[in-house]
Amino acid sequence: MQSWRRPLLIVFMLLLIFMVFALAGPRSAFLIIIGLGFGVVLEGCRFGFTGPWRLIVTERDGRGLLAQFLAIGLTASVAFPLLAAFPDELSGAYAPVGFAMIGGAFIFGIAMQLVMGCGSGTLVNAGSGNLIGFLALLGFVAGSFLGTLHLAWWTSLGSLPVYTMQGILGDSGGLWVTLLGLVALAAVVITRADPGKRLPARRLWLAALLIAVLAVLNLVIAGQSWGVVYGLGLWGAKVVQASGIDLAGTAFWGTPAQATRLHQSVLTDVTSLTNIGLIVGAFVVMRWRKNVDAQVSLLRNHSWVFIAVAGVILGYSARIAFGCNVGAYFSGISTGSLHGWVWLVAAFAGSCLGITLRPLLLTPARLGAPILRSVPA
């Protein structure tokens, strides 16, 4: 079986791509390929968002965080000129800064440390067989759907107009300020990190480059930035609708655009396609490895309940924050949205609190056992 596993995994991916191509056309097939790429790179290179946010605080390890800034900067360097040159065909991840957005990002930061995964991380963790990630993903789907039901109310609490770096400083100025902002953050991280924990490993350099390439391809092919949360909320709405509940009366799903999307196949939805690809890509990498990673430790019963609840909160907060680490932080900053920067500050503050809460809420059944084997940054 071992000798057949890798060819079978390749056939599995090719079949998925062919099925999507046959059913939904070339653009959907391209987006599945991009999603597979994200999954393979994130899991294969062990590039994440949640771990580095924790490691810079607890271990003074800045390597993963620097790789994130590099990926965002590389993406921005290509995305800004593209968005300026093709404003009618491409769109950035633009959203307003508001009370609910800031609060949502803060709560998201807490929850992501509890489930040990952000938007993309939860998909990768679930696909790679992490039981916490699987539970969190189910919660994320439910939470992001529930968030759509209350989004209008949360947004009505007060928000600014949509501000972009390009709108404030011009296309060129916006890009330079974005890159300078990332360099300034990198300087803070380097200052904070211990001397031996400043230079990212080769796999992280490679991952940052590949993630940037895939993010730009996503923008070019889909016409919009990489996102995660919308697709998961749509999946939740699909399940609810299939159970016989009519969502036409809700403020979000009742709008013509969302109602249309709700009745169309997920194979025509951009974020659903990349999400599916991402999960399958992570699964393929997990099965590709000769040595399967160990499962998470057995936790006490109350910890599993906390994880399930945290998953719901993760999805709900991401929805009202106009995105997770991907849609708001990565894509927001790399396409010039001010809300991406505000999201980063609020979510990082929440993440620091989540790091403190984690050992209190998640307790291994066997005293002293690590919940998850840490991956070197």
Add this chain to the structure above:
Amino acid sequence: MKNRDLSHLSAPSLPSRPVVGFMTVACLALLLILDARESIPINPYAAPAPVALGSNEAPSGAHCTNF
């Protein structure tokens, strides 16, 4: 070096990573089946251009930043 399967290091009462991974993919498959039953059939003649850039079409996909 002989290949070593470390999955035996999992806590005994938890499913291994391959099992959970298969469960996740199975959930995806269920979602796609449910979606195929509930959704309007895809019209291949109405498929968008393969690449948005250069298509002369405004982006029509949904995103997390939609409100």
